Amino acid sequence: MTPDERIDRLVEALEAAGAPAPEAPSDHAGLVALQGEIAPLRLPDTLRRLWERVSIGSFALVTYPFLSTPEVALGGWRLNRDTDLLVPAGMLPFCYESHNHLLVELEGAGVPGGAVFEWRFTDTSLRLRCAHVDDWLDSLVTLLEDRLFERREGTAGDRLVVDVERHRALLAERLDARGPHPLYGALRVLATERDSWPDHWARATAPLLAAREARGASATVRELLAAARAAEARATLSGVRSNLSIGADRSWRVLLADSTGVLDVHCPVDTPGFHSLGDSPLVELDVRAPKLPPPRARVDWRALVVAPEDEAAAEPRLHQLVPAVTPQAVAEAIRPVRPPAGP
């Protein structure tokens, strides 16, 4: 059965259960960004087509954990990539709810991909739930056909909330029926300790681990700023970070200090290593400094302050004014640096 045939069956089952057919996404920007960032790893076809055809907000079936949007899935993947890599980089959290994930194994690095694991943030092991994400999708059709759900009113229309225990049992039956897994054999629980990872997990993760290693500064803050007076400049800087503000898009503005000066750096959310920013005050940043613009004359800075209503009458704070300032540089990669040992 092709991925589209599987999704067609799911849509038919939803409609037969009295739920509306899901709508198509208004755009694929989130999916495109996800695919770009996980490359050279790839989404299993069924999941890719599901996200291409179904807007998650219009999907009336409520699973546990929730089926994520591509944006949320990418956010979870980045968080894992940038922090402790608690699970292999070849795993994408395509379902998430309250600290529990379903991870789908991505294709590439010599593996066919598709296996689905359950993992909570506090778990020290991954539990194999489906031999392939196709089974997970097919199980939803069975749940609908067997009416193993509860209909609940929601703000966006009726939702069909699946019977979680029956769903788990159904997945377990399908997994047993599949026999030994081509990669994991009879194993159903795999430890998350990196030393015990199968080789293909380590292979998929190795490039990301290498990308997190500090490389050493190529320039100082002072040298970068001097270069940017003539033309756009790029450099790797190493120093101490302190935070200036967090934008509405959750990007960070940070001040990087090295032994020659300080630099105001914008760190967009999609910067590789973004989620490691909070880990260590010592960082290494690959930055791009645009050619220094002509100086700006004085402005009515009080009028620039964006403050919540309850703060409007009080004195403004620095973080409210920082967004009005053009940053001196934009981060292109962020790598944490281990703090010095000892007191």
Place this chain on the structure above:
Amino acid sequence: VPGEYIANFEKLVAPLELPGELRRLWERLNPATLAVAPRPDSAEAMSVTEFADPAFSWWAYRRQVDHPGLVPEILLCVSAGVGRFRFVELAGPHGEGGMVYEWHYGGSAFRPCFGSIAAWLGALADGLREDPQTVGERGAAMAWVDPATYAERARLPDVPPIGPEPEAWPDSWKAAARMFDGRRRPKPADRSISELLSESAERRVTATIEGVVERRLWGDRGTRMLVCDGTGLLDAWCAATVGAEWLLRSQRTFEVDVVAGPGLEPPQLESSRWIDRAMNAAPPQAHVTGLRPLLFG
């Protein structure tokens, strides 16, 4: 409050005079050390005492004189909450003064709230007597009075408020304002931070800027701070010898006199934290030579 400070105040407000009750209060104690306030409704207000330090009153009055038209010179600020200020009317040709007015950021009227400093202190004492359970501790112990009862006491319904615009001020207030016309010393910012950073990239520049200030690191020797005016961010070192530590603790918007340029010495603040030491190894973009709070708009 030391007598010489009070004498300097008298020169500052002359030919107006400190009301007798305020003078007596300052002679006996610094009212900012009275750890009492209405129970706060925000985290920011937790450490705000009902009465301001006379040093705050000094800076506030300097600002009123140098930037006239918002708060009349006949009023002396003696209480600063979060966006809320109380002033006592100074004595002079118009009378003995002493009435306490309340004013808020955002163009409020000057609303009479206590007939005198003594009445104000009495209302606080009554609040403490009636509700002794409202004693909280956060950092230094603070005694809190019930804000609703206290607000009711801080009302003089028979005395009309005075409009915020100078045209609405009483003749005595307008006359008092004219007394200071020859003594104003405004020193507005002469550069944006963006301009300062550009000019000081290769050479030393002396300038005055203004903006929001945030303390980053501080110690006995001074404060490492950031200034932002919407055009740029300036990383500056303010040595303790500038004498602005208490201002930096209580205020966020300032006019700042600086010397900016390459080769300024890093402050090398002593700290047991390696992170502070690492941050302080970076030379600041500027050294602060003077600091004036931008009170009252």
